[in-house]
Amino acid sequence: MKRHYVVALVLFLTGLMLLFYLTGNSFLDxxxxxxxxxRFLTRGPEPPGPFAVLATIDEKSLxxxxxxxxxxxxxxxxxxxxxxxxxxxxxMDIVFSEPDENNNLKFVDSLQExxxxxxxxxxxxxxxxxxxxxxxDNDRILAAAISRxxxxxxxxxxxxxxxxxxxxxxxxxxxxxxxxxxANPVKLVQFTSPAAQRVKVFEALxxxxxxxxxVRASRIAGYYNIFPDIDGTVRWIxxxxxxxxxxxxxLALEAVRSYVGNIPLQVRVxxxxxxxxxxxxxTIPTDEMGRMFINFRGGPRTFPHYSVADIIAGRTPVDxxxxxxxxxxxxxxxxxxxxxxxxxxxxxGLEVHANVADNILRQTFLFRxxxxxxxxxxxxxxxxxxxxxxxxxxxxxFSVLLIGVLFFGYLVxxxxxxxxxxxxxxxxxxxxxxxxxxxxxxxxxxxxxxREKRKIRGxxxxxxxxxxxxxxxKNPEKLKLGGDKKELSVLFSDIRGFTTLAEEMEPETLVNLxxxxxxxxxxxxxxxxxxxxxYIGDAVMxxxxxxxxxxxHPRRACRTALKMLERLSKMQQKWEAEGxxxxxxxxxxxxxxxxxxxxGSERRFxxxxxxxxxxxxxxxxxxxxxxGTRVVISEFTHNKVKDDFFCRELDAVRVKGKARPVKIFExxxxxxxxxxRTEIIEPFTQALLYYRGQEWDKAxxxxxxxxxxxxxxxxxxxxxxxxxxxxxxPPGPEWDGVFTMKRK
Numbered sequence: 073m074k075r076h077y078v079v080a081l082v083l084f085l086t087g088l089m090l091l092f093y094l095t096g097n098s099f100l101d102x103x104x105x106x107x108x109x110x111r112f113l114t115r116g117p118e119p120p121g122p123f124a125v126l127a128t129i130d131e132k133s134l135x136x137x138x139x140x141x142x143x144x145x146x147x148x149x150x151x152x153x154x155x156x157x158x159x160x161x162x163x164m165d166i167v168f169s170e171p172d173e174n175n176n177l178k179f180v181d182s183l184q185e186x187x188x189x190x191x192x193x194x195x196x197x198x199x200x201x202x203x204x205x206x207x208x209d210n211d212r213i214l215a216a217a218i219s220r221x222x223x224x225x226x227x228x229x230x231x232x233x234x235x236x237x238x239x240x241x242x243x244x245x246x247x248x249x250x251x252x253x254x255a256n257p258v259k260l261v262q263f264t265s266p267a268a269q270r271v272k273v274f275e276a277l278x279x280x281x282x283x284x285x286x287v288r289a290s291r292i293a294g295y296y297n298i299f300p301d302i303d304g305t306v307r308w309i310x311x312x313x314x315x316x317x318x319x320x321x322x323l324a325l326e327a328v329r330s331y332v333g334n335i336p337l338q339v340r341v342x343x344x345x346x347x348x349x350x351x352x353x354x355t356i357p358t359d360e361m362g363r364m365f366i367n368f369r370g371g372p373r374t375f376p377h378y379s380v381a382d383i384i385a386g387r388t389p390v391d392x393x394x395x396x397x398x399x400x401x402x403x404x405x406x407x408x409x410x411x412x413x414x415x416x417x418x419x420x421g422l423e424v425h426a427n428v429a430d431n432i433l434r435q436t437f438l439f440r441x442x443x444x445x446x447x448x449x450x451x452x453x454x455x456x457x458x459x460x461x462x463x464x465x466x467x468x469x470f471s472v473l474l475i476g477v478l479f480f481g482y483l484v485x486x487x488x489x490x491x492x493x494x495x496x497x498x499x500x501x502x503x504x505x506x507x508x509x510x511x512x513x514x515x516x517x518x519x520x521x522x523r524e525k526r527k528i529r530g531x532x533x534x535x536x537x538x539x540x541x542x543x544x545x546k547n548p549e550k551l552k553l554g555g556d557k558k559e560l561s562v563l564f565s566d567i568r569g570f571t572t573l574a575e576e577m578e579p580e581t582l583v584n585l586x587x588x589x590x591x592x593x594x595x596x597x598x599x600x601x602x603x604x605x606x607y608i609g610d611a612v613m614x615x616x617x618x619x620x621x622x623x624x625h626p627r628r629a630c631r632t633a634l635k636m637l638e639r640l641s642k643m644q645q646k647w648e649a650e651g652x653x654x655x656x657x658x659x660x661x662x663x664x665x666x667x668x669x670x671x672g673s674e675r676r677f678x679x680x681x682x683x684x685x686x687x688x689x690x691x692x693x694x695x696x697x698x699x700g701t702r703v704v705i706s707e708f709t710h711n712k713v714k715d716d717f718f719c720r721e722l723d724a725v726r727v728k729g730k731a732r733p734v735k736i737f738e739x740x741x742x743x744x745x746x747x748x749r750t751e752i753i754e755p756f757t758q759a760l761l762y763y764r765g766q767e768w769d770k771a772x773x774x775x776x777x778x779x780x781x782x783x784x785x786x787x788x789x790x791x792x793x794x795x796x797x798x799x800x801x802p803p804g805p806e807w808d809g810v811f812t813m814k815r816k
Contacts, residue, residue: 081516082460082509089452089505093498102303104500109305109414115491117370117415123331123433124426125376125393127154129402133381140402144172144210148217149384150400155221157383158394162221163327164228165296165401165409165422168282172210215289223398224330227286227293228323229254231276231313238278246278250316254281255293257318260338268341273361274299276315292330294323298411298421299363305412306419308363309428311349311356312339319362324428325351327397331433356432357439365438365496366424367431371415375426377403399426438494451482451502459509464517475510479503560617561629561663561709562686563602564693565593565636567610568656577653585647586610589655592643596635600628605680611693615681618668626663626712630739633659633703658702660692661739663709688734691727695736695813699723700786707735717742720753721760722787726812733810738787752778752785759791764809766802768795 092100127150129140137146147166154162218225232238238246263269274297282293295313300306312319319339321329328351329337335352345360358364369375378388380400401422402409409421431437455478463471486497567573567589574582590607597604597614601622605613614632617625636659644654664685671680685708692704699722710719718740724733741747759774772795778788794811 078460078464078513078516081512082456085509085512086453086456086460086505089456089501089508090449093448093452093501098302100500100504104498105301105303105305105307107499108307108496111487111490112368112414114487117374120369120375120426121430121434122396124397124399124429125378126403126420126422126426127380127383127398127400128377128420128422129400129404130377130379130381131404132379134404136381137384140404144168144214146384147400148210148214150380151214151217151221151223151225153383153386154393154398155217155223157388157392159223159398160395161224161226161327161330161397163226163294163323163397163399163425165323165399165425167229167280168211168214168227168286169229169280171283172214211283211285215285218286218289224292225290226323226326226330227254227282227290228296228401229279229281229293230295230297231315232278232280233274233276233297235277241278249278249281252281252284252287253279253315253320254284254287255279255295255320256291257320258312258337258339260336261319262338262340264340264342264347267343271341271343271345272314273345274310274313276313279315292326294321294326296323296421296425298409298424300412305414306366306424307414308359308365309424310361310363311358312346312362322425322428324425325432327399327425328429328432331397331429351432354432354435357437357441359440364428364431365440366413366427367436367438367494368413368415368427369430371413372419372423375423375430397426397429399423399429436494438490438496440496444495444497448498448501451498452505455482455502456505456509459506460513463510463513471510471514475506478506482506556669557665557667558618559663559665560615560668560681560685561625561661562605562666562681562689563597563612563614563616563629563632563659563661564690565612565633565657565659566693568658568697570610570655573653573655581652585652585655589640589643592639593636596632596639599635600632602628602632603679606678615668618681619679626661626709627716629661629663629709630703630705630713630717631742633661633739634742637702656702658693658696658704659739660689660695660704661709662686662689662692662706663712664688664706684730688727688730691730691813692736695725695727698813699738699790700784701738703739705737705739707737710735710737715743718747718750718753720749720756720787723760724808724810726810733808749782752781752788755781756788759788763791763795766798766807768799771795 134140151162241249279295281287282290287293297313298306298309301308309322309324311322311325313322314320321337325337329335332352336350338350339362340347340350346358346362349356349358349362356364376392378392382388399422401420403420403422411419411421411424413419413424459475459478462474466474482502483499486499489495489497577585590612593612594604597612600616601620603615603618605615607613614629616622616629616632622628636657640655640657644656647654662685664683666681666683666685668681669679671678671682688706692706695704696702701722704722705713705719713719719737720740722736722738724735726733740749740753755774755777759771759778762768762771762774772792775788775791775795778785782788
């Protein structure tokens with residue numbers, strides 16, 4: 073690979089990502105915002121502080137009190153109740169922008185008008201009508217409740233930002249609304265330069281404020297505007313909005329300020345925008361637009377919700393509202409302000425304000441410090457250069473390892489900083505740089521090196537299986553003599569009576585039959601990603617777990633054996649129809665340590681396995697003849713697959729050439745399959761226990777039970793013969809029940 077081409081490619085791609093970061097890319101910026109949501113979800117919900125609760129106009133409230141909007145006397149009753157319960161601040165996520173008109177008030181007004189027209193003058197009548205009007209005037213009732221409340225009531229209002237929203241208003245109405253904002257601007261505003269005085273952040277066109285009667289009663293109000301990001305998700309909230317060259321605080325900010333005792337609120341404005349927002353000793357981190365990044369505590373109902381109906385009826389817990397900020401608003405479906413947040417696509421806007429207040433009071437902020445942009449740029453540059461310059465020097469495994477370490481290492485680091493320090497570092501641009509540079513360099517390597525790989529593949533594909541060729545291409549150093557010691561599974565299968573069959577059949581017919589059989593058996597081995605080690609005459613030897621790592625290699629070997637029998641059954645039906653002699657096979661499987669690698673001479677070698685575990689598998693294949701079975705596996709394989717397959721313990725044997733006995737099992741079927749032989753497993757196992765305990769009568773009884781279920785079971789017949797022999801020549805007390813094989 074020409075290194076200077078790689079360097080040029082890496083620098084170009086890294087520079088391109090730096091340019092995207094500096095100029096902004098809407099698509100990548102959206103992905104970064106979504107990555108923030110993932111960080112919230114990864115962090116999970118956190119318990120909120122004891123400062124904020126929600127009084128909700130929910131479905132229960134609408135059912136008990138009536139449809140919204142309610143008479144404001146109901147809101148007055150709510151204020152009274154919350155005040156009695158010890159709430160410190162009541163913040164309204166509701167605006168009362170029009171007078172509350174009702175039929176009782178209209179009737180009293182019409183009576184007063186009629187008495188005036190008729191000239192009826194009576195102090196008692198006037199007093200009665202005035203009293204009736206006071207009782208019918210819901211706005212006056214609510215204003216009175218606000219005035220006498222021990223809790224500070226913060227009214228809510230909102231700003232209009234679109235000309236379409238106010239196009240229907242005439243000049244008189246516009247003038248009235250401009251003069252009646254009903255909220256106090258920030259008094260302490262510091263401009264760092266003359267240019268800073270011309271800075272506009274979230275400049276509003278017109279307020280939608282509360283009626284004058286309520287404004288006079290409270291004199292404290294905060295806007296509840298919420299602005300989603302470009303993808304529709306709420307992550308930020310402006311702490312101040314500019315209107316008529318003044319800054320006005322948000323509902324949550326005014327609620328917190330009232331909660332802590334009306335401490336000073338100061339806004340510092342620099343040439344680029346909002347520099348800092350200071351609430352007493354607390355600095356609220358914001359961006360240049362004055363937006364605070366909301367540290368959401370969790371999904372909906374993370375903060376305590378109390379139905380307004382329950383509050384007014386006195387059905388809430390004692391001290392549920394004592395010394396707390398109570399945000400009042402709607403959560404009823406069809407009435408409330410639905411928002412999308414990192415935790416939920418259906419989130420009440422009311423609870424957004426509770427999260428903001430909680431962030432400020434606990435000072436658990438999320439923010440991007442001034443050095444974050446420089447850090448992001450350095451991360452992009454470092455990721456691109458390290459990936460591009462180191463990657464060509466590494467093999468594939470270490471290349472992937474490097475990318476994994478860089479990618480997931482940066483993810484873990486940024487997540488840890490996000491959770492522990494509350495700092496937002498850009499993740500998408502650095503990680504995308506790694507992916508793009510890795511992909512480009514890998515593609516370049518593939519194009520340049522593929523020609524050489526094709527030569528190797530063409531040279532070896534005639535001699536070894538494709539999986540071995542691929543392993544050699546990945547690791548050329550394996551093209552040497554020697555190997556590695558691994559735990560693998562080996563399968564041997566052999567045709568029963570093949571020598572006799574070969575003597576009786578015509579050579580051409582025999583070859584065609586054998587080729588058809590071996591082709592199907594080989595396809596089964598490849599179906600389960602086995603390595604076809606070799607053909608030994610009519611025998612097939614397959615290895616599982618090499619050259620490719622397979623943690624489930626014992627299971628693959630066993631499934632291959634069962635599939636071989638299934639495929640053979642179909643071939644037997646075909647041969648029978650054609651009048652061709654019937655073939656049958658025996659299969660042996662063992663799992664254990666063995667040496668795998670290239671064996672042979674310097675000029676010619678073969679990829680194969682060697683060792684005692686391989687020899688045992690070969691012996692097990694032959695054992696099938698003794699017990700009349702078709703698939704025998706060792707105890708080592710059985711220990712790995714017993715939860716997935718039905719197996720019958722056959723015996724404990726010493727195979728020829730081995731001193732240590734090995735338990736052997738018949739592989740019957742997958743546990744998900746139905747097979748009549750599964751019914752004999754339990755009685756055969758019990759019979760085997762009696763046999764080894766020299767309880768001959770009980771053993772014979774159980775073996776006969778097996779034969780009643782499957783009369784042709786050779787293993788049961790074999791044991792009955794052994795018992796008969798042992799009765800004539802009883803074994804000694806040290807007899808271990810192990811059977812010694814006399815042949816291979």
